[in-house]
């Protein structure tokens with residue numbers, strides 16, 4: 001099983017069971033929950 005680090009909160013996430021993930025600049029990023037993904041996206045694209 002592969003694990004990836006949630007870039008928002010630093011938690012290790014199982015890539016096969018990640019509650020949320022997205023592809024940014026061709027790289028898949030995994031999150032522990034959809035809220036962290038939203039935070040990540042908000043940081044990437046500040047309004």
Ligand SMILES: [Zn+2]
Nearest residue numbers: 006009032036
């Ligand atoms: Zn998280």
